[in-house]
Amino acid sequence: MPKLTSASSDFSEKKKSKIKKNASISFETALNDLEQVVTRLESGNLSLEEALNEFERGIKLTKQTQKTLLEAEQHVKILLSDTPDAKLNPFTLDSE
Incomplete structure (x- = not known):
């Protein structure tokens, strides 16, 4: 099995640090x-x-982006539910 070089280890550590910052x-x-x-x-x-690091x-x-979108969708639903006449409809793209 090939040994990891210090350059590979440095790359991996930089990626791990960047991943933690993504939160x-x-x-x-x-x-x-x-x-x-x-x-x-x-x-x-x-x-x-x-x-593999990039894939991870x-x-x-x-x-993270899916969670943010879900939270935004829920927020919009809450805002619309405060309006008595508001009707919730699923978003659909109109075909051109």
């Missing part, structure tokens, strides 16, 4: 970071370890 970033920043992760993964220029980061960012 407090805005939705827009998380979405932008997620797009960058996808671009790096699709480039095919990452080592296996780097790709992408999963965490995805969960």
